[in-house]
Amino acid sequence: MCVYRTFIKSYGRIIFMNKFYSILSILIIASSCATTTVEREYTTPSNNVEFTVDVPKEMIINRLVSEMVNQNYNLTSQTPNSLTFERELTTGEEFQVALTIGNSYSDNSRIGSYNLIDTPNGVRVIWKGYYVARMVGGQVNRDQIDDNATFNANMAGFLRIKEELESSYKEGK
Numbered sequence: 001m002c003v004y005r006t007f008i009k010s011y012g013r014i015i016f017m018n019k020f021y022s023i024l025s026i027l028i029i030a031s032s033c034a035t036t037t038v039e040r041e042y043t044t045p046s047n048n049v050e051f052t053v054d055v056p057k058e059m060i061i062n063r064l065v066s067e068m069v070n071q072n073y074n075l076t077s078q079t080p081n082s083l084t085f086e087r088e089l090t091t092g093e094e095f096q097v098a099l100t101i102g103n104s105y106s107d108n109s110r111i112g113s114y115n116l117i118d119t120p121n122g123v124r125v126i127w128k129g130y131y132v133a134r135m136v137g138g139q140v141n142r143d144q145i146d147d148n149a150t151f152n153a154n155m156a157g158f159l160r161i162k163e164e165l166e167s168s169y170k171e172g173k
Helices: 002-033 057-070 091-100 148-172
Strands: 049-053 074-079 082-087 107-119 122-134 140-144
Touching: 049 148, 057 074, 057 082, 057 107, 057 122, 057 148, 091 107, 091 122, 122 148
Parallel strands: none
Antiparallel strands: 049 122, 074 082, 082 107, 107 122, 122 140
16 A cells, blocks of 8 residues: 555656656747847848948958957968867857757857958958758758848947948058
8 A cells, every 4th residue: 555655646746747847848839939029230242241441452352261260269271261260169059959950969060151252342341141050970960140130240349340341541641
């Protein structure tokens, strides 16, 4: 009789805990779905973060390298018309990438790349950011960072950089 009573108590605790975790899971899922949308504040020809600046390309490259190094990126590739940077993920980013495109064994990072295109109006700079998950078997998964909040923040930052570059170039002439 004592074994039966112990089993019933344990079984009741299991049912209670299962109900508790089920309700907790539903609340977490429901709260994560209730997000607000952010509208894009800027439009660009490529639908990517971009700006055109009328200063020498070398001046732009130096400024972009400086900005990215200040944000803990490492320069991984450089050609006359492109720059590629990579950095380790923050804890929140690591968790997000492991859940979406990687797993707990993947080597995850964040990539930022710039294309610099000479135009009659100056140098057109296009930025693209990616999360990258390198899987154990060699597969590489990429997810472009193109949400509106990030787009708006990057455009505001790059327009500030454009203004600073052009004003310092004009002062130096």
